[in-house]
Structure formats: structure tokens, C-alpha cells
Amino acid sequence: MRDPWNDSELVQRVETHQRYSLTRAPLNAALCGVIARDRSLHTLLAHAPVEQQLPVLLLAAIHFLVIGEPDHELAAWYPNLTSDFRDPADPALARVLHDFVNDRGPSMLDLLATRRVQTNEVGRCALFLPALALIAADRTPIGHIDVGTSAGLTTLLPRFAYRYDVDEAGGDEGAGDGEEVGAGASGDVIGDGQPLLVCSTRGAVPVPTEIPTIARARGIDLDPIDITDPDDARWLRACCWPDQIDRFERLAAAIEMARTDPPEIVAGDAVAVIRDTIDTLPSDQHPVVTCSWALNYLTADARRAFVAELDAAGAARDLSWVFAESPALAPELPHAPDLRGEHTTALVLVRWREGERQVDHLATGHPHGYWLHWR
Numbered sequence: 001m002r003d004p005w006n007d008s009e010l011v012q013r014v015e016t017h018q019r020y021s022l023t024r025a026p027l028n029a030a031l032c033g034v035i036a037r038d039r040s041l042h043t044l045l046a047h048a049p050v051e052q053q054l055p056v057l058l059l060a061a062i063h064f065l066v067i068g069e070p071d072h073e074l075a076a077w078y079p080n081l082t083s084d085f086r087d088p089a090d091p092a093l094a095r096v097l098h099d100f101v102n103d104r105g106p107s108m109l110d111l112l113a114t115r116r117v118q119t120n121e122v123g124r125c126a127l128f129l130p131a132l133a134l135i136a137a138d139r140t141p142i143g144h145i146d147v148g149t150s151a152g153l154t155t156l157l158p159r160f161a162y163r164y165d166v167d168e169a170g171g172d173e174g175a176g177d178g179e180e181v182g183a184g185a186s187g188d189v190i191g192d193g194q195p196l197l198v199c200s201t202r203g204a205v206p207v208p209t210e211i212p213t214i215a216r217a218r219g220i221d222l223d224p225i226d227i228t229d230p231d232d233a234r235w236l237r238a239c240c241w242p243d244q245i246d247r248f249e250r251l252a253a254a255i256e257m258a259r260t261d262p263p264e265i266v267a268g269d270a271v272a273v274i275r276d277t278i279d280t281l282p283s284d285q286h287p288v289v290t291c292s293w294a295l296n297y298l299t300a301d302a303r304r305a306f307v308a309e310l311d312a313a314g315a316a317r318d319l320s321w322v323f324a325e326s327p328a329l330a331p332e333l334p335h336a337p338d339l340r341g342e343h344t345t346a347l348v349l350v351r352w353r354e355g356e357r358q359v360d361h362l363a364t365g366h367p368h369g370y371w372l373h374w375r
């Protein structure tokens with residue numbers, strides 16, 4: 001039976017997310033189907049701040065509680081928590097989800113009121129690595145500054161292993177012959193606790209034979225996640241979709257790495273702190289600023305101001321900036337003219353050398369780093 005309140009804004013959002021996730025996240029889609037029909041579930045979202053009343057927030061809150069109770073019946077539907085998971089189409093899901101959430105009302109309300117959707121995608125390091133190698137060819141060691149760093153997991157870039165495979169369907173001669181890059185690369189998605197990032201390539205991706213030397217890495221974030229706080233770390237895992245098992249596993253492995261040796265993060269607004277953060281690097285380190293899916297969270301004016309800060313810093317010392325951002329959502333960045341307005345992940349390298357700025361539109365990539373198409 002359809003929910004009598006199905007014309008509400010919240011139900012529409014949940015149903016839209018259900019359609020969106022159907023092909024690549026069947027469990028999320030099934031959960032959304034139940035949530036849309038069950039008023040006790042979708043109305044919970046009204047307890048979140050207005051800008052966070054998103055189906056992914058509710059799914060993350062449920063996921064957070066399920067991760068903490070892996071023996072509960074509901075956990076049997078989660079592909080990331082059990083290998084022999086139950087069919088998302090199993091009608092029992094509706095009752096089990098309803099009871100699970102309603103029995104945990106106070107915890108759910110607390111999560112919805114206080115948490116916001118925040119992710120940290122280590123797979124984006126596979127996009128950054130070839131660009132960093134291009135920079136390191138004539139400027140080394142690197143002083144890495146990742147802006148909008150979340151928990152700072154992409155500052156662990158030198159500690160991951162990488163494999164770049166040629167996408168045979170690409171038609172042209174790809175680079176990356178399946179060779180692995182990074183100490184201890186084992187061939188498994190997670191080997192000895194080290195995530196392996198596998199990236200399919202088209203075009204002449206300059207895959208390095210070794211990871212460039214990074215003398216120091218720091219992140220900047222307005223609202224950093226403290227990876228040493230068990231609840232923050234669990235929330236980060238909860239924001240990762242349970243259907244995407246390899247993503248979840250490599251995130252969990254990166255969190256473990258970060259817990260024992262936490263990333264250095266400057267808490268602050270990107271525009272306000274970028275200059276100081278660059279200026280504090282010693283002159284024997286070449287500053288490399290990276291941004292991935294972060295600048296779209298700034299206003300248009302703030303993005304312009306951020307670019308102006310980098311221009312000013314680049315006038316004073318050699319500087320490089322690698323960004324993996326959406327031309328449609330961050331149009332004030334120096335994107336290639338043919339990508340303007342496109343909803344894709346554009347990988348761009350901007351170099352300031354002796355005050356001169358040069359922009360290279362390197363590639364387009366998968367938002368989570370699964371493929372890289374060199375231009």
C-alpha cells in the first residue's frame with residue numbers, strides 16, 4: 001500500500017534516491033523503498049537541520065547503528081558486513097528495518113540532529129598520483145597540502161598501493177600495464193592492511209614507477225573529522241554505501257592506518273588559511289595543493305577568492321595545484337573550455353613557475369578514482 005503522505009517533500013527525496021541508487025546500490029534502493037512507504041521512518045529526517053534532510057543522512061544513521069550491532073538481523077542484509085547477505089527484495093526487510101529503527105529512536109534522533117554527511121574517498125589518490133609524479137619530475141620533495149581534506153585520508157597517498165590497468169575497450173593505447181606502484185603492493189584490494197587502489201586507464205597516463213617523495217603532508221578542512229575518535233571514524237564508514245564493498249574495505253583499511261599515525265590537519269576555512277599554510281613550508285619543499293570534490297562546497301565568490309590566494313602565493317614562490325573537481329559545480333576554476341558545465345571529474349594541473357602560471361587539463365576521471373582518461 002502506498003503511503004498516504006507520499007506527496008511530501010521527504011518522500012519524494014527518498015524515492016528519487018531509490019531510483020538513483022537502483023543499479024549500483026541495490027540495498028540502499030531497497031532501504032529507500034521501505035523508508036518511503038513507512039511514515040515512522042521518513043519523517044525522522046525532519047529532525048535533521050534543513051540543509052541535511054537528505055536520504056543519505058538517514059541511510060548513514062541506520063548504517064552507523066548496524067555497524068555497531070553486526071549480529072542484529074538487519075545486518076544480514078548488508079553486503080559489507082556479511083558475505084552471505086540476504087536479498088534486498090526480501091519482504092521481511094520492511095519489518096526488520098521498522099523495528100530496528102523504532103527501537104533505537106533516541107540514538108537515531110541524536111545522529112540525525114548532530115551529524116552531517118561527510119565522506120573521504122581514498123580512491124581519489126589514484127587520480128592525484130600521476131599528476132604529482134609530473135610535478136616531482138622537476139620539483140622535489142613535495143610539501144603536500146590537501147584542501148577540504150575531511151579526515152585527511154588523501155594525505156596518506158604515499159602509503160597506499162596503486163595498480164593502473166589499460167582499459168582495452170578504450171580503443172587507444174593506454175598507459176599503465178597492470179604494474180603496481182607503492183611499497184608492499186600485494187595484488188589484493190587490501191594486502192597487509194594496505195589499500196590497493198585499482199584504476200582503469202585510457203590514453204597516455206604517465207604512471208610513475210615509484211611514488212614521489214613527499215616531505216610533509218597536511219590537510220585543511222573547515223570541519224575536520226578526528227579519525228582517532230571512534231565515533232567519528234565509525235560515522236565516516238557509515239557514510240560509505242554498504243553495497244560498495246571494496247570502497248568500504250579500503251576506507252576501513254585507510255582509517256586503521258590513520259588511527260595509528262593521524263594526518264596533520266589545519267582546521268579552518270580554505271580561503272582564510274591557504275596562504276599561511278603554504279608560507280610555513282620550508283623553501284626546500286615544493287608546495288603542492290590538492291583539492292578533490294571540495295571546492296564545490298564553497299560559494300562562487302569563495303572559489304574566486306581561493307584561486308586569487310593561489311595566484312598570489314604563486315607569484316611569490318613556485319607552486320603547483322592539482323584539482324579533481326566538477327566543472328559544472330565549480331565553474332570558477334580554470335577548466336578546459338570543452339568541459340565547461342560538464343558534470344564530470346576534471347583533473348587539472350596548474351603550475352606557477354617564476355611567477356608564470358601554466359594550466360594543463362590532464363584528464364577526466366571517475367569521482368572515486370576507478371578510471372582515468374588522459375587527454
Ligand SMILES: C[S@@+](CC[C@H](N)C(=O)[O-])C[C@H]1O[C@@H](n2cnc3c(N)ncnc32)[C@H](O)[C@@H]1O
Binds near residue numbers: 124154224268270297
Ligand atoms: C565531499 S568532502 C571531500 C573530502 C575529500 N577531499 C575527498 O576527496 O574525499 C568535502 C570537504 O570539504 C570541506 N569544506 C567545505 N567547505 C570548506 C571550506 N570553506 N574550507 C575548507 N574545507 C571545506 C568539508 O568539511 C568536507 O570535509
